[in-house]
Structures are given as C-alpha cells and as structure tokens.
Amino acid sequence: MLEEIAPELLCHERQQQGKKTHLPELPHSERVIMRFAPNPNGPATLGSARGIVVNSEYARRYDGTFILRFDDTDPQTKRPMLEAYAWYLEDCEWLGATPNVVVNASDQMELYYHYAEKLIVMGAAYVCTCSQQHFKTLKEAGLACPDRDNAPKLSMTRWKQMLDGHFSEKEAVLRIKTDITHKNPALRDWIGFRIVDLTHPRGLKFRVWPLLDFESAIEDHALGVTHIIRGKDLHDSEKRQKFLYDHLGWDYPFTLHWGRISVHEFGKFSTSALKKQISEGLYTGWDDPRLPTLRALRRRGFTPEAIKRFIVKLGVNESDISVSLENLYAENRKIVDPVAHRYFFVDHPVLMHITGSSPTVAHAPMHPSNPNVYREIPVEADVCISPKDKTFSIGDLVRLKDLYNVRIVSKEPLEAEYASQEIVKGTKIIHWAPPDGPLVQVLTPSGIDLGVGEAGIENELDNVVQFERYGFVRVDKVEREGLTKITCYFTHR
RNA sequence: GCUCCGGUAGUGUAGUCCGGCCAAUCAUGAGGGACUCUCACUCCCUCGACUUGGGUUCAAAUCCCAACCGGAGCACCA
Numbered sequence: 001m002l003e004e005i006a007p008e009l010l011c012h013e014r015q016q017q018g019k020k021t022h023l024p025e026l027p028h029s030e031r032v033i034m035r036f037a038p039n040p041n042g043p044a045t046l047g048s049a050r051g052i053v054v055n056s057e058y059a060r061r062y063d064g065t066f067i068l069r070f071d072d073t074d075p076q077t078k079r080p081m082l083e084a085y086a087w088y089l090e091d092c093e094w095l096g097a098t099p100n101v102v103v104n105a106s107d108q109m110e111l112y113y114h115y116a117e118k119l120i121v122m123g124a125a126y127v128c129t130c131s132q133q134h135f136k137t138l139k140e141a142g143l144a145c146p147d148r149d150n151a152p153k154l155s156m157t158r159w160k161q162m163l164d165g166h167f168s169e170k171e172a173v174l175r176i177k178t179d180i181t182h183k184n185p186a187l188r189d190w191i192g193f194r195i196v197d198l199t200h201p202r203g204l205k206f207r208v209w210p211l212l213d214f215e216s217a218i219e220d221h222a223l224g225v226t227h228i229i230r231g232k233d234l235h236d237s238e239k240r241q242k243f244l245y246d247h248l249g250w251d252y253p254f255t256l257h258w259g260r261i262s263v264h265e266f267g268k269f270s271t272s273a274l275k276k277q278i279s280e281g282l283y284t285g286w287d288d289p290r291l292p293t294l295r296a297l298r299r300r301g302f303t304p305e306a307i308k309r310f311i312v313k314l315g316v317n318e319s320d321i322s323v324s325l326e327n328l329y330a331e332n333r334k335i336v337d338p339v340a341h342r343y344f345f346v347d348h349p350v351l352m353h354i355t356g357s358s359p360t361v362a363h364a365p366m367h368p369s370n371p372n373v374y375r376e377i378p379v380e381a382d383v384c385i386s387p388k389d390k391t392f393s394i395g396d397l398v399r400l401k402d403l404y405n406v407r408i409v410s411k412e413p414l415e416a417e418y419a420s421q422e423i424v425k426g427t428k429i430i431h432w433a434p435p436d437g438p439l440v441q442v443l444t445p446s447g448i449d450l451g452v453g454e455a456g457i458e459n460e461l462d463n464v465v466q467f468e469r470y471g472f473v474r475v476d477k478v479e480r481e482g483l484t485k486i487t488c489y490f491t492h493r
Numbered sequence: 494g495c496u497c498c499g500g501u502a503g504u505g506u507a508g509u510c511c512g513g514c515c516a517a518u519c520a521u522g523a524g525g526g527a528c529u530c531u532c533a534c535u536c537c538c539u540c541g542a543c544u545u546g547g548g549u550u551c552a553a554a555u556c557c558c559a560a561c562c563g564g565a566g567c568a569c570c571a
Contacts, residue, residue, distance in 0.1 A: 194569035
C-alpha cells in the first residue's frame with residue numbers, strides 16, 4: 001500500500017532507521033558478507049559482543065551472511081581454550097546472532113600453505129633466517145634482508161625445510177614482500193608464517209602456523225567477506241594485508257574501524273589478564289558477577305536485547321570511548337521492569353517486634369500494574385527490616401509496605417506497636433520480610449548481601465525479579481533441603 | 494623516534510562528505526516537580542558541548558592551515 005503511494009517515503013524510513021540505530025548505512029550493500037573473528041582464548045566479553053552485534057546486525061539489515069570465524073592459529077602466545085569455541089557460539093545465539101557459517105581457521109591450514117607456496121613461486125614471499133633483532137635493525141634502516149632476493153626455488157626448498165623440521169623455532173619465517181622502504185616501518189616485509197613446536201589444543205600437529213595477517217587475509221577472501229568492521233588496532237594490519245591482495249590480484253573488502261572501548265565499571269580488561277586472575281582465585285570463574293564476560297552478564301540477568309541496544313547506540317566510531325554501564329542498566333530496566341515480579345528482600349536484617357497486632361496475611365502485588373495478582377505473606381508478631389531504614393525516631397509512624405502502620409516504641413531493641421491499617425499520606429514506607437522467610441544471598445559486583453526474603457522467591461528460578469527498594473536480581477540457585485536457601489545475582493538497581 | 498587516526502554537554506551519540514533551516518539531535522546522567530503502598534516505572538521542567546588560534550566566506554561545528562590534547566601500530570599476539 002504505502003509502497004504504491006509513496007515509495008520514496010519508505011526509503012526515507014529506512015534512512016531514518018539507520019540513524020536511529022546509530023549504525024550508518026554501508027556502501028555496496030547489495031551483497032553483504034560479514035564476519036566476527038575472535039581468538040577463542042577465553043569467553044566472549046562485552047567487547048566481543050560489539051563485534052558480534054554490529055556485524056550480525058548489518059548482515060541482518062542487508063539480508064546478508066554472518067560468519068563466526070575462530071582465528072585460532074596461534075597455539076602458543078594466545079593459545080585457544082577448547083571450551084571457548086562452544087561458549088562463543090552459545091553467546092552468539094543468546095544475542096540473537098546465530099552465525100550462518102562457523103569456521104575454524106585452524107581447519108584451513110592446507111589452504112594457507114597453498115597460498116604460501118603460490119606466493120613463493122611468484123617471488124612475492126621468501127623464507128627469512130634473520131634473527132628477530134637483526135631484521136628489526138634492517139627494517140628500521142629500510143634495508144632488505146639478504147634472503148629477499150633468493151630465487152623462488154631456493155625459498156621453496158627452505159619453506160619445505162620449515163615444514164619438515166629442518167629449522168627450529170625462531171630460525172626461519174616466511175615473509176611477505178611489501179615495500180622495504182615504505183614510509184611506515186610497520187608495513188615492511190611482514191611475517192606470514194612462523195614455526196611453533198607446540199601441539200594445537202585441538203590436537204592439530206602442524207608446526208608452521210600463519211600469523212593473523214596472513215590467515216585473516218586469505219580467509220576473508222575464501223569466505224567472500226565483503227565488509228569488515230574491526231578494532232582500529234588492526235589499522236596497519238589491513239594495510240599489510242592489502243599487499244597480499246595486490247600480489248594475488250584480489251580486491252580488499254570495505255573496512256570500518258572502531259576505537260577502544262573502556263567501561264567505567266570494569267576498567268580496562270584483557271582476556272589474558274582475566275584468565276590469570278581467575279586461575280589465581282581472584283574470581284570464582286568466567287561467570288563471576290564482577291567480570292565483563294557475556295556469561296557473567298547473562299547470569300546477572302541482563303537481557304540480550306538490552307546488550308544489543310546498548311552496543312548499537314555506541315555506533316561505529318574511530319575515537320576511543322569510555323562508557324558507563326548505567327546506559328546498559330537503563331536499557332535492561334526498560335525491558336525487565338514491566339514484567340519482573342516484585343518481592344521483599346531485607347539484607348542484613350534486624351528484627352522488629354510488633355505488639356498489639358493479631359496474626360494476619362499481607363497482600364502484596366506481584367507487579368504494581370496489576371493489584372489483583374498478589375503474594376500472600378503471613379505475619380505473626382515480628383518482621384525483619386533493613387538497618388538502613390532505622391532512620392526513624394521513637395514515636396514515629398512507619399508504614400510496612402502492603403501490611404500496616406506501626407508506631408516505633410523502642411529502637412534498641414527494636415519494638416513497635418500496631419497503629420493502623422489504612423495508608424496515611426506522607427508516612428515513610430519501608431519494606432520488610434517475615435523472620436521465617438528463606439535465606440537469600442545476593443552476589444553483587446561489590447560483594448555478597450546476606451538476608452532474608454519472602455516465600456515464593458524459590459519459584460522464580462532463572463527469572464529476573466525485583467527486590468523492592470533494593471534492585472533487580474536474577475534467581476540463580478534454590479536449595480530446598482531444610483531451610484530454603486536462595487542465591488541471586490544482582491542485576492542493577 | 495617513525496607511521497597512522499581521532500577530538501560535539503559528566504558519558505555515549507546525531508550533524509561534518511555536499512558551509513546557511515545548528516542560539517546544535519537523541520539517550521544516559523544530575524537537579525527539581527508530579528504520580529505511586531518501592532529509592533522501580535511513567536510524566537513534566539531544568540542543567541550542560543562544537544579543543545585552541547588563525548584563514549577562506551555575506552555566512553564555518555561543517556572547508557584550509559597551525560598548535561594543543563588523546564589514542565593506535567612499529568611482535569615469530571589477535
């Protein structure tokens with residue numbers, strides 16, 4: 001209908017949409033194949049989520065293909081972690097970014113060797129036996145290594161020697177010819193392959209492994225990648241790879257870069273640093289609520305949609321950014337608040353003895369939007385309240401939410417007497433919990449809050465609920481033997 | 494040191510390509526108020542930015558030059 005009346009309006013709509021999501025339109029969008037290419041040396045973090053979300057969103061927008069590729073060709077320095085392959089896939093799926101294709105770079109070794117040999121034959125690559133230090137000196141002076149002019153045949157012989165064990169680690173590398181006098185030293189004759197005498201975690205027994213620039217360049221072409229979005233730390237990397245594309249007569253994909261992202265609440269983090277801290281016992285695991293991993297955020301009860309919106313709103317910008325999780329909290333709150341059941345939870349509870357009341361049952365709405373659906377909390381003559389709420393004075397009227405009003409008789413010990421039933425405007429309202437309620441511990445990014453909750457929370461396993469006046473939490477674990485014990489992960493206020 | 498990139502409110506972002514409609518958008522945040530049996534949600538109001546200095550022009554956030562500040566790469570890591 002609208003297409004018929006005003007097709008240009010629809011087009012406009014799409015433009016607006018692009019602006020609204022902060023992701024600008026991509027050029028050459030007729031055909032879009034994009035990839036996210038992590039090294040699975042640890043689980044996905046909030047930083048990885050940016051790569052997953054932005055790449056997959058673009059693929060979706062243009063009806064293209066989203067590829068998850070594991071750049072796992074370093075068995076040594078950034079050694080892949082076996083479990084992480086599946087974790088990444090899990091996290092992608094969780095974020096609604098199920099890849100159309102999943103590949104392991106380490107499965108493509110024959111392909112890389114094929115091109116290595118092709119380049120050697122072409123005279124575009126050579127085996128260099130300079131020491132690391134010596135080559136650096138030459139490079140900085142703009143001088144070629146003597147091996148650079150070796151005949152392709154000789155280079156090929158020496159390449160085979162790299163493969164068959166004639167050379168040991170560090171004794172020889174395969175370099176890609178660029179321009180030894182290029183004004184940017186970083187681009188001069190870079191290394192395509194090096195020797196690593198360490199079995200790959202996946203059990204692969206190659207000893208000559210490609211470095212990122214080679215692997216990624218070949219792989220992007222093999223997969224038909226059309227658009228690349230990645231960190232600007234790979235800026236020079238791209239220029240290196242373009243030399244390879246020139247050698248092979250290929251066109252380099254369209255690329256975009258983003259700057260470094262640092263999150264106020266997490267500071268700067270790296271997968272390797274986290275790995276170390278976990279092994280030292282600083283954290284309980286990769287899903288410790290204090291960590292910026294997707295597994296941790298999931299456990300804390302963040303919705304994938306909120307993470308997606310949070311990331312998309314950052315846009316794609318080359319400037320480095322420092323963002324607060326408050327933005328993520330706001331997004332998540334919008335999603336979770338309308339549906340999260342309300343419960344009372346009192347941390348570090350203190351007992352309030354109430355006189356003059358008869359046993360009753362409090363009716364508290366599961367959600368403020370519908371008072372007809374409520375929890376029932378039996379109350380005898382005592383409740384628990386939070387010490388934070390003990391700001392009242394003797395004689396003050398205090399409203400126990402959804403229960404009744406009491407008048408404070410004594411603060412030490414805490415005693416009150418029943419005052420009235422109906423709400424009195426202007427009365428301080430506090431939440432409370434029955435003394436015999438389940439034991440609840442809330443794991444927060446800054447520590448553990450121990451307290452008591454109300455019955456019913458144990459039925460919310462895996463759900464995000466709101467502990468009134470405390471914050472949102474995800475019910476993580478329920479132990480029912482004897483006294484009910486519940487473990488929650490703090491989401492946000 | 495060499496090479497590259499970036500600088501719009503506290504934070505993130507739109508606008509910069511193709512100067513004027515930008516006394517600069519939206520979100521988040523902060524302050525205030527309304528609503529509410531939550532310090533949540535919702536609604537209203539307020540706060541707050543074009544790094545600096547030159548130049549071009551009738552007109553500059555937008556173009557040019559310089560400076561300053563910030564970042565990245567210069568690994569047999571990704």
